[in-house]
Amino acid sequence: DAGVIQSPRHEVTEMGQEVTLRCKPISGHNSLFWYRQTMMRGLELLIYFNNNVPIDDSGMPEDRFSAKMPNASFSTLKIQPSEPRDSAVYFCASSLDSGETQYFGPGTRLLVL
Amino acid sequence: GEDVEQSLFLSVREGDSSVINCTYTDSSSTYLYWYKQEPGAGLQLLTYIFSNMDMKQDQRLTVLLNKKDKHLSLRIADTQTGDSAIYFCAEQSGSARQLTFGSGTQLTVLP
Numbered sequence: 001d002a003g004v005i006q007s008p009r010h011e012v013t014e015m016g017q018e019v020t021l022r023c024k025p026i027s028g029h030n031s032l033f034w035y036r037q038t039m040m041r042g043l044e045l046l047i048y049f050n051n052n053v054p055i056d057d058s059g060m061p062e063d064r065f066s067a068k069m070p071n072a073s074f075s076t077l078k079i080q081p082s083e084p085r086d087s088a089v090y091f092c093a094s095s096l097d098s099g100e101t102q103y104f105g106p107g108t109r110l111l112v113l
Numbered sequence: 114g115e116d117v118e119q120s121l122f123l124s125v126r127e128g129d130s131s132v133i134n135c136t137y138t139d140s141s142s143t144y145l146y147w148y149k150q151e152p153g154a155g156l157q158l159l160t161y162i163f164s165n166m167d168m169k170q171d172q173r174l175t176v177l178l179n180k181k182d183k184h185l186s187l188r189i190a191d192t193q194t195g196d197s198a199i200y201f202c203a204e205q206s207g208s209a210r211q212l213t214f215g216s217g218t219q220l221t222v223l224p
Contacts, residue, residue, distance in 0.1 A: 042215075045212070059211075101146070105155055106155040
């Protein structure tokens with residue numbers, strides 16, 4: 001099994017630019033989670049989907065952040081416009097079903113200059 | 114809301130046992146997890162324990178759960194330099210779907 005796949009692994013961009021992070025969950029998993037990791041705030045859940053439907057987006061920082069899951073094998077997290085304070089590691093995780101064990105991808109390291 | 118606390122740092126000598134502690138506040142937690150994060154890498158699931166258990170052993174790893182005190186620990190026997198990493202405790206309550214993570218404990222294994 002390939003595990004959760006995220007791309008890109010690293011992203012450096014300038015303030016104001018649009019950033020799109022991508023995630024492919026483990027095949028057969030129907031729950032997908034986006035987390036953000038920073039030194040100051042640790043690991044925070046941004047949003048999670050169940051059967052491609054957003055269930056809880058209360059962790060999304062503000063309107064600049066949006067997430068989609070057009071099908072069971074693909075999700076995006078978009079930041080538009082990006083700001084330096086968005087610099088963090090963004091993790092995607094998937095689980096067989098809601099409440100099941102979550103498996104994490106390698107993360108995308110985002111630096112906004 | 115839920116809160117998970119961990120000490121930030123732990124140093125041990127190679128070959129000794131490591132014990133990483135975690136406390137949580139949500140009494141309705143159903144599963145408690147330990148994840149390992151190596152530098153520049155993602156989170157690797159190490160083990161988990163269901164809340165109606167008090168101990169789980171998996172090779173060098175032993176998880177102890179004191180549900181009354183809401184205290185979870187991870188013991189690593191015969192700690193090796195490859196065990197150096199950040200260890201995250203996380204709890205998952207029955208009604209919610211997300212994990213609440215602790216701040217992570219940086220384990221340093223000295224030769």
